[in-house]
Amino acid sequence: MTEDGPAVLVDQLSRSFGDKVAVDRVSFAIDRGEVFGFLGPNGAGKTTTIKMLTTLLPPSSGKATILGHDLATEGRSIRPRIGVVQQQDSFDQGLTVETSMDIYGLIWDVPKAERRRRIEELIDRFGMQEFRKTPTIDLSAGQRRRLQVAREFIHDMDLFFLDEPTVGLDPIVRRSVLDYLKERVKGGLTIFFTTHVLEEAEYLCDRIAVINQGRIVEIDTPENLKRRFGSAKEVEFKLLQGTSKEMAAALATLDGVTHQAQDEGSGVYRVTTSSPESVIPGIYRLAERLNLTVSSIYIAETTLEDAFINLVTDAKHAESNAGEA
Amino acid sequence: MNIYVRLVYRNLRANLDKASLFFELVFPLFFIFVQGPAIGGTGLQLDLGGKIVGYAEYLATGAVTLTVINGGTNAGTQLWFDRKNGMFEQLLMGPFTRAQYILSIILATLIIGVVGSLLVFAFAFPVVGAGIAFTLRGQLLIAAALFLGTVFFGSFAITLSVALRSSETFQVVSTFAFFIFLFTSSVFFPTGSAPLAIQIVSLGNPLTYTTDIFRAGIFDALTPLVSLELLVLGLEAVVMFVLAVVAFRRIRV
Numbered sequence: 001m002t003e004d005g006p007a008v009l010v011d012q013l014s015r016s017f018g019d020k021v022a023v024d025r026v027s028f029a030i031d032r033g034e035v036f037g038f039l040g041p042n043g044a045g046k047t048t049t050i051k052m053l054t055t056l057l058p059p060s061s062g063k064a065t066i067l068g069h070d071l072a073t074e075g076r077s078i079r080p081r082i083g084v085v086q087q088q089d090s091f092d093q094g095l096t097v098e099t100s101m102d103i104y105g106l107i108w109d110v111p112k113a114e115r116r117r118r119i120e121e122l123i124d125r126f127g128m129q130e131f132r133k134t135p136t137i138d139l140s141a142g143q144r145r146r147l148q149v150a151r152e153f154i155h156d157m158d159l160f161f162l163d164e165p166t167v168g169l170d171p172i173v174r175r176s177v178l179d180y181l182k183e184r185v186k187g188g189l190t191i192f193f194t195t196h197v198l199e200e201a202e203y204l205c206d207r208i209a210v211i212n213q214g215r216i217v218e219i220d221t222p223e224n225l226k227r228r229f230g231s232a233k234e235v236e237f238k239l240l241q242g243t244s245k246e247m248a249a250a251l252a253t254l255d256g257v258t259h260q261a262q263d264e265g266s267g268v269y270r271v272t273t274s275s276p277e278s279v280i281p282g283i284y285r286l287a288e289r290l291n292l293t294v295s296s297i298y299i300a301e302t303t304l305e306d307a308f309i310n311l312v313t314d315a316k317h318a319e320s321n322a323g324e325a
Numbered sequence: 326m327n328i329y330v331r332l333v334y335r336n337l338r339a340n341l342d343k344a345s346l347f348f349e350l351v352f353p354l355f356f357i358f359v360q361g362p363a364i365g366g367t368g369l370q371l372d373l374g375g376k377i378v379g380y381a382e383y384l385a386t387g388a389v390t391l392t393v394i395n396g397g398t399n400a401g402t403q404l405w406f407d408r409k410n411g412m413f414e415q416l417l418m419g420p421f422t423r424a425q426y427i428l429s430i431i432l433a434t435l436i437i438g439v440v441g442s443l444l445v446f447a448f449a450f451p452v453v454g455a456g457i458a459f460t461l462r463g464q465l466l467i468a469a470a471l472f473l474g475t476v477f478f479g480s481f482a483i484t485l486s487v488a489l490r491s492s493e494t495f496q497v498v499s500t501f502a503f504f505i506f507l508f509t510s511s512v513f514f515p516t517g518s519a520p521l522a523i524q525i526v527s528l529g530n531p532l533t534y535t536t537d538i539f540r541a542g543i544f545d546a547l548t549p550l551v552s553l554e555l556l557v558l559g560l561e562a563v564v565m566f567v568l569a570v571v572a573f574r575r576i577r578v
């Protein structure tokens with residue numbers, strides 16, 4: 001295996017189904033040991049991209065190099081080095097959890113002693129003790145998903161594709177699966193990850209690509225995406241004295257405030273701003289001047305979800321504008 | 326361990342349809358122990374190219390090849406289970422090629438078909454016993470009949486299973502095809518004395534050849550036709566196998 005160079009290098013990769021362009025000239029690179037998130041609305045082309053990169057689906061055009069091997073011609077060298085959790089379920093219906101992991105390890109040619117050792121570790125780490133002897137067909141959806149992720153760790157791999165792996169997992173299992181993935185990344189694993197749960201992407205991913213209608217809109221770190229595309233922040237506060245007309249009028253004159261409103265019922269003031277660090281002292285100054293007391297104040301953080309929604313809807317606007325022009 | 330050994334073992338462990346396997350082994354017993362002796366009791370005897378056998382013996386050998394066609398259906402079920410359960414794609418992303426995967430299904434089917442036939446044959450043995458001629462030539466014919474028959478019906482089932490995505494249609498169509506193959510073959514009666522239409526259909530029916538060759542092997546009743554039948558069955562098996570591979574390559578992922 002080639003140890004140097006990126007784990008994944010994608011150049012102008014496209015895939016069409018008839019007239020439908022599912023993936024449209026995407027290009028990106030993933031470093032070794034990196035967790036690369038692939039986010040996008042339903043039908044954006046995430047699964048299609050994964051199917052191409054895992055040699056399941058031939059691209060319509062473009063090139064890719066996976067772990068140093070050409071995707072078009074060296075699929076047989078790529079497949080033994082990757083693991084895949086598909087978006088769809090995958091299980092051997094005639095077997096129990098434990099046996100299905102064992103036989104999966106067998107077809108990957110993992111020696112028996114090693115299989116035993118890994119199965120014990122994975123059953124423990126993925127909390128599958130209780131249903132280790134249950135036939136896979138009788139598992140709950142989340143249990144089956146857990147098995148599907150765990151099973152992939154029976155064999156060695158350098159690059160792991162996970163297409164919405166946490167769907168159906170309860171919050172505790174979800175967290176432990178993400179932590180396990182993080183642990184393996186420390187050991188050198190490279191991860192390609194899709195999800196619709198943006199906190200999860202933020203927790204796990206070093207970089208995120210946002211794909212929409214087959215095209216990559218942005219690639220950046222979660223922090224930068226939030227900073228660049230997150231909405232202005234919202235500052236909420238309450239006055240001990242309830243609402244006051246003077247306060248509302250004074251807020252409008254405050255520098256950096258783009259929008260403000262107050263809720264008569266609860267007495268909460270909402271101030272939208274891109275610079276809360278200067279607006280908050282301003283609010284205290286105004287209160288002092290008007291002889292009012294701020295009883296509580298807090299900043300609602302921008303979330304990645306915010307940035308994502310802005311990115312995707314902006315892209316849609318851009319698209320429809322281009323269409324009209 | 327060899328890649329085919331691993332894949333075949335997995336197919337047998339994960340995808341063996343135990344209910345239909347049971348049916349496969351029990352169904353022929355009715356012919357061997359009920360219908361054969363009952364009709365044979367009328368004194369009916371048949372001429373297999375110079376060798377006269379009783380109807381009970383005739384039908385018992387037919388019941389063995391019936392297992393071949395039944396076993397072949399398993400190939401379709403294996404593939405069908407894998408597609409339904411998402412294992413098809415999973416395996417194609419594993420360290421295998423499509424060719425290795427489909428061959429592993431055929432190999433697993435061969436094991437099911439041949440082992441099944443031999444089991445049924447063990448039951449049929451007391452009935453057929455007297456007439457059996459153990460010759461090397463006969464055993465080669467038996468092996469060829471079981472092998473080519475299973476490859477044909479296995480490939481046929483794979484093609485059906487690719488073409489028919491829903492489980493119900495696959496079940497209905499394959500059961501229907503099963504009866505067509507069965508009743509236009511020489512399993513139950515010598516096709517030579519059947520109505521012309523059935524005779525014509527039976528000439529294209531690989532189960533006729535499988536059964537004729539198998540019988541010829543068991544009773545060492547060789548006619549000049551047997552080598553021709555061997556050729557036709559071989560051709561049919563190859564063509565069906567190629568069709569199955571083509572169908573398989575077209576599966577959408």
Ligand SMILES: Nc1ncnc2c1ncn2[C@@H]1O[C@H](COP(=O)(O)OP(=O)(O)OP(=O)(O)O)[C@@H](O)[C@H]1O
Nearest residue numbers: 017020022040041042043044045046047048049578
């Ligand atoms: N086999 C196929 N035949 C025709 N169109 C397809 C096929 N597979 C995918 N598509 C289309 O390609 C587009 C991208 O689909 P894809 O499954 O990659 O989306 P996705 O980003 O994974 O969505 P989701 O978040 O819903 O999983 C969709 O418009 C889909 O309808």
Ligand SMILES: [Mg+2]
Nearest residue numbers: 046047048087
């Ligand atoms: Mg998808």
